[in-house]
Amino acid sequence: MPPINEFENDLKRSTPRPLSDDARAAVEARLLDAESARPRGEPRAAPSHAALIGIWASGFAIGAAAMLILAPWLGSPPEPSTPSAPIAGPRVPERDFPIAAATEEPPSDRLIAVPVAREFGRRHAGDREVLTVGRYPSVLRNHRSIPPGRRGPPADHNEAAPRNTVPSPSGSAEQMTRRELMDELLDEA
Amino acid sequence: MRRQQIHDLLESEGAALRLFATQWCHWPDDAVQEAFIDLVDVPVWPDNPRAWLYAATRNKAKNLGRAERRRATRQQRVAEHAQDAWFSDSHRSPVIDQRELQTALEQLDPDERQIVVARVWGEMKLEELADLVSCSTSAVHRRYHAAIAKLRRQLEVENATDQ
Known part of the structure; x- marks a missing residue:
């Protein structure tokens, strides 16, 4: 019996039938089609893990830098000096207020507390606002928010003439006080 | 580069692959052809394309053999392909x-x-x-x-x- 290596060599001398020409032609045609579809010939190799990690790290760095640059604009706005809208309530046009604020210095008896914007259903306990009256006294006089005892024309503290005056007996248009009139009559007597 | 490599494999391994596929089907050329076409289209080139071709050819030949068995009995296939010799003349x-x-x-x-x-x-x-x-x-x-x-x-x- 020949050794096994010799028997293997005898086996190898038996040549398998070659691949058919049709199969070769089909493979060649497919190769040509693939090359025409892939001009560069070589397929791109799959990215390695190191490359993927590098891509991820660079993306993270870019994002962090962008956040640092945009941080001043992305921060919360500064706190307003006035209360926010839900606390103070919506702004109401000035004409809707029953009493408008005056620029002049009002007398103390014209300072009243009026519930603000009662017409809009926003009555809050203790939510009153002190308004000065000086420019629209007629509005103040008739407004229903004013207690009845405090309604009426405000005192006119700006009168220049004294209240107790009588016409001058001489018929002049000059007004004099009662005390001045008595002094004048006594002097004549 | 890939084309040349496939061409070399076709020349060097074609006959052996055909004999390898003959074990499972009566159309080994088709099995080898399909395996090579799959190698052309493979997205990632295998580390050992020769071993990859043998595995692919075996799977193709087995699938073809199952299809042949569905189509006809063995005696009919032998009659149709009487000259289906494994080795060359x-x-x-x-x-x-x-x-x-x-x-x-x-x-x-x-x-x-x-x-x-x-x-x-x-x-x-x-x-x-x-x-x-x-x-x-x-x-x-x-x-x-x-x-x-x-x-x-x-x-x-x-x-x-x-x-």
Whole structure:
């Protein structure tokens, strides 16, 4: 019996039938089609893990830098000096207020507390606002928010003439006080 | 580069792959052709394209064989493809008759046969065969030598019968 290596060599001398020409032609045609579809010939190799990690790290760095640059604009706005809208309530046009604020210095008896914007259903306990009256006294006089005892024309503290005056007996248009009139009559007597 | 490599594989491994595919189907050329076309379109080039081709050819041949069995009985296929010889007509082996060799190979266990064909005519290494049949290298070595011994006994018996 020949050794096994010799028997293997005898086996190898038996040549398998070659691949058919049709199969070769089909493979060649497919190769040509693939090359025409892939001009560069070589397929791109799959990215390695190191490359993927590098891509991820660079993306993270870019994002962090962008956040640092945009941080001043992305921060919360500064706190307003006035209360926010839900606390103070919506702004109401000035004409809707029953009493408008005056620029002049009002007398103390014209300072009243009026519930603000009662017409809009926003009555809050203790939510009153002190308004000065000086420019629209007629509005103040008739407004229903004013207690009845405090309604009426405000005192006119700006009168220049004294209240107790009588016409001058001489018929002049000059007004004099009662005390001045008595002094004048006594002097004549 | 890839085209040249595939072309070289087609020249060097075409016949052996055809013989390898003959174990499972009667249209081995189609199986080899489909395996090569799959290699052309493979997205990632395999580390060992030769071993990849053997595995792909085996799977293609098995699928073709199942389709053939669905179409006709074995006797009908033999009648249709009477000249479906495994080896070429050029007698380069004065020792072994090629028809006897084909008969002896057909009588081997399918796993043993694919190991013998891939080892003898495909010249695959034991490590590659281990990947191909999904077993250890030592198991491949053991099964290969057992198959070769069985093949020798079968051929000696046939030679003795002929004489």
